Amino acid sequence: MNAPALVLEGLSKSFTLHERGGVELRVLDDVSLEVRPGECVVLQGPSGMGKSTLLRLAYGNYKARTGRILVRDGDELVDVASAPPRRVLALRRGTLGYVSQFLRVIPRTSTLEIVAHAARRAGFDAPRAEARARAALSHLALPERLWELPPATFSGGEQQRVNIARTFAADYPILLLDEPTASLDAANAARVLDLVRGARDRGAAILAIFHDRDAAVAVADRFFDLSAARQAV
Numbered sequence: 558m559n560a561p562a563l564v565l566e567g568l569s570k571s572f573t574l575h576e577r578g579g580v581e582l583r584v585l586d587d588v589s590l591e592v593r594p595g596e597c598v599v600l601q602g603p604s605g606m607g608k609s610t611l612l613r614l615a616y617g618n619y620k621a622r623t624g625r626i627l628v629r630d631g632d633e634l635v636d637v638a639s640a641p642p643r644r645v646l647a648l649r650r651g652t653l654g655y656v657s658q659f660l661r662v663i664p665r666t667s668t669l670e671i672v673a674h675a676a677r678r679a680g681f682d683a684p685r686a687e688a689r690a691r692a693a694l695s696h697l698a699l700p701e702r703l704w705e706l707p708p709a710t711f712s713g714g715e716q717q718r719v720n721i722a723r724t725f726a727a728d729y730p731i732l733l734l735d736e737p738t739a740s741l742d743a744a745n746a747a748r749v750l751d752l753v754r755g756a757r758d759r760g761a762a763i764l765a766i767f768h769d770r771d772a773a774v775a776v777a778d779r780f781f782d783l784s785a786a787r788q789a790v
């Protein structure tokens with residue numbers, strides 16, 4: 558079997574609640590998990606269990622209390638938990654893609670440019686990047702009249718599709734997906750699931766959260782239950 562693309566080892570996270578007199582909230586406790594290329598692992602567990610926190614840790618947005626987050630970058634394994642910020646930013650350009658529930662974009666940049674830019678950063682030349690951007694936006698049925706506009710005034714579902722198009726246009730080998738279908742209608746959710754399966758079948762390693770059981774079942778090769786992980790400690 559091929560070597561894992563993403564390895565979480567003994568990962569723990571706690572938040573210090575300063576507004577509550579410095580109380581420590583333990584969210585993840587000694588979580589270990591591997592995702593291989595061509596595999597989609599779906600995180601499960603009740604709301605508040607730390608699923609989103611785990612993805613943010615893997616993307617380097619939060620600092621882990623303990624543990625390692627090993628990301629395969631070519632022949633190298635980089636520990637996101639201890640790598641310098643510059644190295645983490647480099648991983649985010651071409652290796653590690655993250656779809657959050659919220660779109661953060663540069664104001665005044667057109668939708669097409671936001672998506673194409675992500676593909677160029679991942680290494681596609683300008684014409685290829687634009688072609689990938691157009692293909693992703695078309696696949697997600699974002700009306701072409703919106704492509705030249707900045708997404709700031711788009712509906713939640715339209716913004717989420719821009720967010721998703723940007724990530725899939727870049728073709729990252731590792732994907733972290735936090736409820737990518739949450740604000741979408743059934744037809745658009747199905748299009749997103751198509752992209753997820755397509756990426757997985759091309760060899761991407763995917764770690765995902767879905768609020769909807771049917772969506773999870775449609776793409777999961779394996780489930781990882783965070784509540785069970787905690788009980789096992």
Ligand SMILES: Nc1ncnc2c1ncn2[C@@H]1O[C@H](COP(=O)(O)OP(=O)(O)O)[C@@H](O)[C@H]1O
Nearest residue numbers: 572582584602603604605606607608609610611
């Ligand atoms: N930045 C933060 N500061 C303090 N507490 C946080 C922060 N982010 C998440 N939490 C808390 O950590 C717990 C897990 O949150 P989250 O990872 O969003 O859960 P899930 O995605 O499984 O619903 C929740 O109790 C949440 O309130």
Ligand SMILES: [Mg+2]
Nearest residue numbers: 608609610766
């Ligand atoms: Mg969440």
